Amino acid sequence: MESMNQEEFERAKIILSGSKKVLVFTGAGISTESGVPTFRGGGGAGVWRGMPFEQLSSAEMIERDLPLVWEWFDYRRGVVSEREPNHGHFAIAKAQNSDRFEELILVTQNIDGLHHAAGSHDVIELHGNIHQARCLSCENLQYLTEVGEDERPPVCSECFDSMRPNVVLFGEALDEDALLKAYEKAAACDLCIVVGTSAVVYPANMIPKIAKREGAFVIEINPEETELTASVDISVRGNAAEVLPTLLVKEV
Numbered sequence: 001m002e003s004m005n006q007e008e009f010e011r012a013k014i015i016l017s018g019s020k021k022v023l024v025f026t027g028a029g030i031s032t033e034s035g036v037p038t039f040r041g042g043g044g045a046g047v048w049r050g051m052p053f054e055q056l057s058s059a060e061m062i063e064r065d066l067p068l069v070w071e072w073f074d075y076r077r078g079v080v081s082e083r084e085p086n087h088g089h090f091a092i093a094k095a096q097n098s099d100r101f102e103e104l105i106l107v108t109q110n111i112d113g114l115h116h117a118a119g120s121h122d123v124i125e126l127h128g129n130i131h132q133a134r135c136l137s138c139e140n141l142q143y144l145t146e147v148g149e150d151e152r153p154p155v156c157s158e159c160f161d162s163m164r165p166n167v168v169l170f171g172e173a174l175d176e177d178a179l180l181k182a183y184e185k186a187a188a189c190d191l192c193i194v195v196g197t198s199a200v201v202y203p204a205n206m207i208p209k210i211a212k213r214e215g216a217f218v219i220e221i222n223p224e225e226t227e228l229t230a231s232v233d234i235s236v237r238g239n240a241a242e243v244l245p246t247l248l249v250k251e252v
Ligand code: BJW
Pocket: 026, 027, 028, 029, 030, 032, 033, 038, 039, 040, 041, 043, 053, 057, 109, 110, 111, 127, 167, 168, 169, 170, 171, 172, 173, 174, 195, 196, 197, 198, 199, 200, 201, 202, 203, 221, 222, 223, 224, 226, 238, 239, 240, 241
């Protein structure tokens, strides 16, 4: 871990050893070492067929061209389906399934399902799940393994209307229960670990701010500086897959 700021890392380890209620908040950067592109900063998921992802992944595009939205997410699902969780995902799952902390809540902005694949449970997926379709009329949710690849858009088995990818696009509201639960847990944790997110997308980016406001210690893990860096208590500059196994699993 040559590029990591060792002093900050050592401080983070000490804080972790005294923490009971931990909230881990992840973004696209945790899946970098699995080969899933990030959105910003040249990560690779930013443009497809010459169109910026902000345009493709938008509420407006669902109205305008649902088949194109399906093509875009079928392509993305193809990329994700070939990927596996990395040491960062596994470290979180291992800590969550151990008795190291009284509670470890995992909130993610990612739609790739890699936290589940690593063995994490009760994951709060704020931006949905790329492996699911949702009915435009009755909100029925189905896994794409049940729906199949033949029909785009897929037809709802309950009401026969069209289905859309179950992801939260720009201009759309997040699932209220998921967001409320994430905010409540952020307000109640004593340590919030923010991993691999640029923290620019609202309302998910309120989570570390709420945690901090309510008195939690905030640690950021990211190879780059972000909008959040100036306001966190410790910023560990490193890759999630390298930092998390030592930080979360091994005690001081
Ligand atoms: C590593 C690493 C390694 C690299 N280890 N780290 C103006 C001001 C404020 C807000 C707005 C505004 N205009 C519009 C808005 C609102 C908008 C918004 O926030 N826009 C901002 C971009 C300005 N938000 C919304 O529209 C949201 N809805 C909403 O506000 O609703 C209001 C409403 C209420 C009631 C009714 C109706 C409406 C919805 C936002 C949904 C976002 N969805 C997306 C797309 C999902 C589908 C898809 O995948 O295509 O979610 S956007 C995209 O960004 C995706 C991500 O989850 C999200 C966050 O990105 P993330 O995870 O932070 O990734 P990156 O790429 O930004 O950063 C990666 C980081 O990893 C970097 O920092 C790297 O350094 C780091 N990294 N390698 C650790 N190895």
